[in-house]
Amino acid sequence: MALLGKLTLDLDPLRSSREFRYIFTARVVSLFGLGFLIVAVPLQVYEITASTAHVAAVSTVLGLTTFGATFAGGILADRYDRRRVIALARGCAGVAFAVLAVNAFLPDPRLWVVYLAAIIDGICGGISATVLMSVTPTLLPRNKMAAAGALMALTGDLGAMIGPALGGVVIASGGVGLAFALAAVTTAVTTFCITRLPPLPPPRAADESPLRAVAGGFRYAAGQRVIGGVLVCGFVTxxxxxxxxxxxxxxxxxxxxxxxxTGLLYAAPAVGAVLGSLTSGWTGTVRWSGRAVFVGMLLSAAGLVGAGATAAVAVTVIGLAAHGFGEAVADILRYAIVQKHTAEEYGARIAGVWSAQVTAGASVGAVVAAVVAALVPIESALAVYGGTGLVATVLLFVVLKRLRGFDEHAGSVADAAHAQVVMSGEKGFHDGSDRP
Incomplete structure (x- = not known):
């Protein structure tokens, strides 16, 4: 029973915080709708252009605008009521999805409308994601950050699992316009849920310019080697x-x-991610969390290699599910490290940096995937793309010594340097007794 308790999902954040329950519910509703977009947007762009390069370009535009907006989100979170900021951002995104629906029902849908909607969605998504991340640590004790991370990941995973699967069915029966319309409706419901939250003012009045605040977040991340290493790992992930x-x-x-x-293929990683979240109870007690992050990253990359190993649908689905499982484990652990060990006064700014590295990584990943597709036959592209992730993870494991040797029992990231010295000196890095 003790082992089962360590493996099962910790639901205490939902039981102990009414505000966290509101946010959790809003994310579930929103992400079901956003899951439709995961399928609808690339399918519509490919249908209009018959070009993988255009599919990558739309993804890159979305990522780059989200990247810039994450910094704005961190600034806004330090200055304004966070409930209002999130509600306004999600409401504007819902309008963009409604425009996509109207465009899709036209006899000749316009590609520029898709690009414009991607820009609006990127801005709104970057702001709302950053502000939401900065809110969570104020609602729960810090020893519940791993549990909160698992629950927040679970909302995204469920939406990414069920949303694309349903989206594929919806598109097959009613076209991409219906999928866009449903995304707009669910976003409207989410916006209403957010407005039911109590006011969420910033913890303190901002006392520096926006540019200095952004720069301060990067300086703090660079000065804290463990947190900086986690952010770098997130970029590669x-x-x-x-x-x-x-x-x-x-x-x-x-x-x-x-x-x-195709909808099932987009949903497959989320199936693995949900399994990773539901069995994440151990992440709150793991000692060598840095090493566990690298294990999750390796599994994530290896899953993509396996997905592209054959032309069998079942093998592709299993490989993509393994990719999602590894990614979920790595993300939960990275989230917990950042939230537990970031000083409160830097919380919103580090949330901005976190969101920025996520969106920048996704944008670059879209470009890299397009380059891979151009250089190798499409039947090999998934495996080659996953292989680049394996190589990058191994390189980071070698380079990021402080994260690799991070000991949660040391109590703070400031003690990580001591932990690294102990491991490499008195105990020895390869001593089996030091492994989790």
């Missing part, structure tokens, strides 16, 4: 998010499947 760019062409030309099965 998100490089692997570019696999979504390859799916429309891979599904059509290699697997020979239609919209319904």
């Amino acid at each position: 998100m490089l692997l998010a570019g696999w979504t760019v390859l799916i429309p062409e891979y599904a059509a030309d290699v697997l020979g499947v239609g919209a319904s099965v």
